[in-house]
Amino acid sequence: MTSSAEENYLKAIYKLHEKSGNMVTTSALAETLKVSAASVTDFIKKIASKKLVSYEKSKGVKLTDKGRLIAVNIIRKHRLWEVWLVNKLEFKWDEVHEIAEQLEHIISDDLVDHLDKHLGYPTADPHGDLIPDSKGRFAKSNSKPLLECVKGEKVKFIGVADHSNNFLQYLTKNNLSLGDEIMVEAVEEFDNTFTVRVNRKENKIFSKEVVKNLLVAVV
Amino acid sequence: MTSSAEENYLKAIYKLHEKSGNMVTTSALAETLKVSAASVTDFIKKIASKKLVSYEKSKGVKLTDKGRLIAVNIIRKHRLWEVWLVNKLEFKWDEVHEIAEQLEHIISDDLVDHLDKHLGYPTADPHGDLIPDSKGRFAKSNSKPLLECVKGEKVKFIGVADHSNNFLQYLTKNNLSLGDEIMVEAVEEFDNTFTVRVNRKENKIFSKEVVKNLLVAVV
DNA sequence: ATATACATTTAGGCTAACCTAATTATACTT
DNA sequence: AAGTATAATTAGGTTAGCCTAAATGTATAT
Ligand SMILES: [Mn+2]
Ligand SMILES: [Mn+2]
Ligand SMILES: [Mn+2]
Ligand SMILES: [Mn+2]
Numbered sequence: 001m002t003s004s005a006e007e008n009y010l011k012a013i014y015k016l017h018e019k020s021g022n023m024v025t026t027s028a029l030a031e032t033l034k035v036s037a038a039s040v041t042d043f044i045k046k047i048a049s050k051k052l053v054s055y056e057k058s059k060g061v062k063l064t065d066k067g068r069l070i071a072v073n074i075i076r077k078h079r080l081w082e083v084w085l086v087n088k089l090e091f092k093w094d095e096v097h098e099i100a101e102q103l104e105h106i107i108s109d110d111l112v113d114h115l116d117k118h119l120g121y122p123t124a125d126p127h128g129d130l131i132p133d134s135k136g137r138f139a140k141s142n143s144k145p146l147l148e149c150v151k152g153e154k155v156k157f158i159g160v161a162d163h164s165n166n167f168l169q170y171l172t173k174n175n176l177s178l179g180d181e182i183m184v185e186a187v188e189e190f191d192n193t194f195t196v197r198v199n200r201k202e203n204k205i206f207s208k209e210v211v212k213n214l215l216v217a218v219v
Numbered sequence: 220m221t222s223s224a225e226e227n228y229l230k231a232i233y234k235l236h237e238k239s240g241n242m243v244t245t246s247a248l249a250e251t252l253k254v255s256a257a258s259v260t261d262f263i264k265k266i267a268s269k270k271l272v273s274y275e276k277s278k279g280v281k282l283t284d285k286g287r288l289i290a291v292n293i294i295r296k297h298r299l300w301e302v303w304l305v306n307k308l309e310f311k312w313d314e315v316h317e318i319a320e321q322l323e324h325i326i327s328d329d330l331v332d333h334l335d336k337h338l339g340y341p342t343a344d345p346h347g348d349l350i351p352d353s354k355g356r357f358a359k360s361n362s363k364p365l366l367e368c369v370k371g372e373k374v375k376f377i378g379v380a381d382h383s384n385n386f387l388q389y390l391t392k393n394n395l396s397l398g399d400e401i402m403v404e405a406v407e408e409f410d411n412t413f414t415v416r417v418n419r420k421e422n423k424i425f426s427k428e429v430v431k432n433l434l435v436a437v438v
Numbered sequence: 439a440t441a442t443a444c445a446t447t448t449a450g451g452c453t454a455a456c457c458t459a460a461t462t463a464t465a466c467t468t
Numbered sequence: 469a470a471g472t473a474t475a476a477t478t479a480g481g482t483t484a485g486c487c488t489a490a491a492t493g494t495a496t497a498t
Contacts, residue, residue, distance in 0.1 A: 003484080005485065025445080026446055026447085035487090036487060037447085038488080038489095039487070042485080042486085043484095043485075043486095057447080057493095058445080058446055058494075085333075089330075089333040090337075091329075098327075099327050099329075106321045106322060110314070111308075114309065114310060118309075224454080244475080245475070245476055246474090256475075257456090257457070257478080257479095258457070259476090260477055262456095265455095276463095276476085277462090441496100441498085442496085443494100443495085443496080444494085444496100445492100446493070446494090447492070448491070448492085449489090452485105452486080453487105454484090456483085456484105457480100457482070457483100458479105458481085459478105460478080460479075460480100461477080461478070462475100462478085463474100463475080464474085464475075465474080466471100466472080466473075467470100467472080467473095468470090468471085
């Protein structure tokens with residue numbers, strides 16, 4: 001009923017909407033899905049006729065409730081598989097995305113339930129992204145970029161805004177992992193370079209580009 | 220490069236050849252893959268041109284070494300996933316085949332390696348079928364149907380010849396599991412009904428139809 | 439208000455993997 | 469050896485998901 005292609009379109013629409021808040025454009029979808037704009041227009045018409053998206057010609061698309069539920073379910077599966085790959089199979093957090101892109105399309109509600117249980121009902125994936133429940137509901141999150149913190153603030157590193165392998169590997173190289181406690185020791189006014197104390201041990205220095213992408217929660 | 224469809228054709232050819240020892244016919248493939256004979260002929264021509272099978276028109280197909288390696292690799296993945304589903308996710312042995320049919324097509328050598336390690340390098344799947352190594356080699360097996368055993372023989376139950384859910388559920392209902400020790404107490408000459416002692420405890424009675432499909436090894 | 443740039447849609451095509459109906463090849467019976 | 473049943477192939481089509489090139493729409497700058 002729902003093909004992998006369809007699942008990928010719905011997921012992409014969901015994520016692009018999440019990012020911009022607006023209707024999702026043909027060109028944005030073409031870009032993220034690496035297909036031509038013409039293919040996107042074609043496909044959109046198909047899923048619009050299935051009531052998975054609402055489509056305003058030349059303006060863009062928005063998910064319907066039906067479409068969003070499918071999208072969120074794929075995201076749920078993707079994140080559960082990533083947890084499995086990292087926690088059980090000992091993959092690194094920068095090695096799991098591509099494999100999860102395939103695994104997320106496996107169809108079996110039973111499998112998802114068993115996997116969820118096997119993993120101890122995790123609430124976040126290895127990158128700190130929240131895992132929705134089977135009804136498509138997300139927990140409330142109160143994270144913010146470290147960039148928004150001020151000197152003296154003590155926070156916990158709970159997620160990344162940039163999921164690129166480059167960034168993940170940069171953090172690994174600098175020994176920063178999810179769960180680490182971060183104490184803001186100094187903020188350079190001029191360029192927003194942060195000096196932070198990690199886990200009450202060494203001081204580390206991070207550029208604005210980095211702290212912008214570190215998501216933290218007040219402890 | 221290798222689509223799921225192609226993998227399924229190669230796997231089907233491998234299994235049908237294993238069963239009959241002969242070239243695999245168009246109609247046998249159509250039957251197992253649930254597609255029309257015309258589709259099979261089409262597809263065979265394609266994989267023959269890729270040197271994955273050798274094809275004699277109107278006679279049948281045989282795997283080449285290249286084709287066999289792909290087939291065996293899919294079987295390896297299928298069986299590893301089944302082990303995972305049963306040993307780690309607590310599925311029953313009659314619940315895993317369909318899910319493994321999907322999982323076997325996930326493409327990542329790294330994933331297979333990590334999974335194999337996670338499972339402790341298993342040599343057989345939940346139905347007792349041998350798991351080939353990554354080079355496509357199978358261990359030697361010396362199993363035989365319980366039907367071929369004689370009174371007084373003590374053996375171990377190590378596999379099933381019939382993989383149907385009906386048979387697997389029959390065995391579950393009768394508390395017979397892989398690894399059980401079986402002592403042949405009596406064989407009824409007339410209809411080959413077996414009376415066996417399981418794990419030095421209760422006696423059980425199995426029909427010829429059943430013992431034909433129980434694979435055992437001398438202990 | 440018009441020109442220009444850029445985004446989107448339409449038109450027409452392609453390939454993989456299937457199908458049915460018609461034809462041809464092989465095997466079995468008398 | 470011819471006739472009949474069955475298996476396999478060929479011919480001609482379909483659908484999903486993609487493509488390029490051409491046409492149309494929309495936004496921005498003068
Ligand atoms: Mn991911
Ligand atoms: Mn993730
Ligand atoms: Mn199986
Ligand atoms: Mn099996």
